[in-house]
Amino acid sequence: MAPPKNYNSIPAFHAKLQSARRILAVCGAGLSAASGLPTFRGPGGLWRNHQATDLATPEAFEDDPGLVWLFYAYRRHMALNVKPNPGHHALAALAEKVPGFLCLSQNVDGLHPRAGHPPEQLRLLHGSLFDIKCNACGWIQKDNYDDPFCPALAAAAEDVNPGETLPLLDPSKELADIPRQEIPPCPQCDRGLQRPGVVWFGEPLDEDMLNEVDSWIDEGEVDIVLVIGTSSQVYPAAGYAEQARGRETSVVTINLDAEDEVRRLRSNDFAFAGDAAVLLPKLLEPIIGTPVTDGTYA
Ligand code: BJW
Ligand code: ZN
Numbered sequence: 001m002a003p004p005k006n007y008n009s010i011p012a013f014h015a016k017l018q019s020a021r022r023i024l025a026v027c028g029a030g031l032s033a034a035s036g037l038p039t040f041r042g043p044g045g046l047w048r049n050h051q052a053t054d055l056a057t058p059e060a061f062e063d064d065p066g067l068v069w070l071f072y073a074y075r076r077h078m079a080l081n082v083k084p085n086p087g088h089h090a091l092a093a094l095a096e097k098v099p100g101f102l103c104l105s106q107n108v109d110g111l112h113p114r115a116g117h118p119p120e121q122l123r124l125l126h127g128s129l130f131d132i133k134c135n136a137c138g139w140i141q142k143d144n145y146d147d148p149f150c151p152a153l154a155a156a157a158e159d160v161n162p163g164e165t166l167p168l169l170d171p172s173k174e175l176a177d178i179p180r181q182e183i184p185p186c187p188q189c190d191r192g193l194q195r196p197g198v199v200w201f202g203e204p205l206d207e208d209m210l211n212e213v214d215s216w217i218d219e220g221e222v223d224i225v226l227v228i229g230t231s232s233q234v235y236p237a238a239g240y241a242e243q244a245r246g247r248e249t250s251v252v253t254i255n256l257d258a259e260d261e262v263r264r265l266r267s268n269d270f271a272f273a274g275d276a277a278v279l280l281p282k283l284l285e286p287i288i289g290t291p292v293t294d295g296t297y298a
Helices: 010-018 058-063 065-080 086-099 151-157 207-218 235-243 258-264 276-283
Strands: 023-027 101-105 122-124 129-134 196-197 224-227 250-255 270-273
Touching: 010 250, 010 270, 010 276, 023 086, 023 235, 058 065, 065 129, 065 151, 065 196, 065 207, 065 258, 086 101, 086 276, 101 207, 122 207, 224 235, 250 258, 258 270
Parallel strands: 023 101, 023 224, 101 122, 224 250, 250 270
Antiparallel strands: 129 196
16 A cells, blocks of 8 residues: 655644644654664664573573573663663653653663653553562562662673673673572562562563553543554554554654555554654654753753
C-alpha cells in the first residue's frame, strides 16, 4: 500500500500537534542511544558473547546471579556516567506544557527522571536500574545509586582510558566467578538475594501501573501516539499504540528505521526516520519552543 501523503512532513505533523489535547508516548532504548547507551537488539546488544536479552531473565539470575549482577552493575555505572539528551528534555518540556500527555517508557536508565520529567506523567514500565528488590519476598529499595553496587562488583565500575577496552567487557579475558554468597542478601527475609528492580522476560509488570495506563487510555480519544526508539517487539509495551488508536489518532513513529514502517501506516500516521534526540526537539517545537542550553528548556 502507498504510504499516506505527508507521512514524513514536519509541517503536517505540527498542524496535528497544535490541536492535540491527549498525547501518549511509548519510548524504548533508541531514545537513550544519543546519550551513549547501547540498545538491546542493535549493535552493542551483545555483552561478552551473551545476548543482552538472555541475561534479562529470572532463570539467568537463578543460574548465575554474579554474572547477571555484573551486567546490571555495568549498566548502572554507564547510566550514571551519561546525561539525558535533547530528546528526554523535549519530552519533559512537553509534559510541563500539556497536562494530557503521558509518557510510557521501557527504559530503566533513569534518564527521564534526570531530565525533570514530572513523575505523575511518566510510567517506567520495566522498572529502574536504581531500584533494588528481593528475588524472594516483596522487599524493595528505591533510589540506590551505589557504584559499585557492592564490593564484589567493583570491576563493573572501573573507568578506562579512551580507546581501551574495559577488562570486564573483553571476552578474551577470563571473568572471575562471583559466588552467590557475595551478592547482598535480602535484609527482610532469610531466603532471597538483592536483585535489580527491573522487569525481566516472563515477569509481570506492576499491576497497579498497568491498570492506571489502561484507565488513562480509556478516558478519551488519544490524539497522538509517539512511538519513539523502540523495536516494538516486547509486550505489553508494543501493544499500546494500537490499544490507544481511535478514529482520528495519529501514530507517529520516530526511529532510525522508521522508513521500514511506511507500508504499514494508516492514513493519519506519520513516520520520521532519524535520531530521536534530533527529531523530538524539532517535532515538538510549536508547543515547547526552542531549547536554551544543553538541549534543556526554560
Ligand atoms: C533509534 C536510535 C536513535 C536506535 N533514535 N531510534 C504477547 C505476544 C507475544 C509474547 C508476549 C505477549 N505478551 C507478553 C509476552 C511475553 C514477553 C514478550 O513480549 N515477548 C516478546 C519478545 C515476544 N513479555 C514479557 O515477558 C513481559 N511480561 C509479561 O508480559 O508478563 C505477563 C505475566 C503476567 C502474569 C504472570 C507472569 C507474566 C515482560 C517484558 C520485560 C522486558 N524486559 C526487558 C529487560 C528490562 C531490564 C533491562 O533493561 O535489562 O526490557 S527486555 C528489553 O526489551 C528491555 C527493553 O525495555 C525491551 C524493549 O526493547 P527496546 O527498548 O524496544 O529496544 P530495542 O533494542 O529492541 O530497539 C531499539 C530501537 O531503537 C530499534 O528499533 C532501533 O532502530 C532504534 N534506534 N538508535 C531513534 N538514535
Ligand atoms: Zn526478601
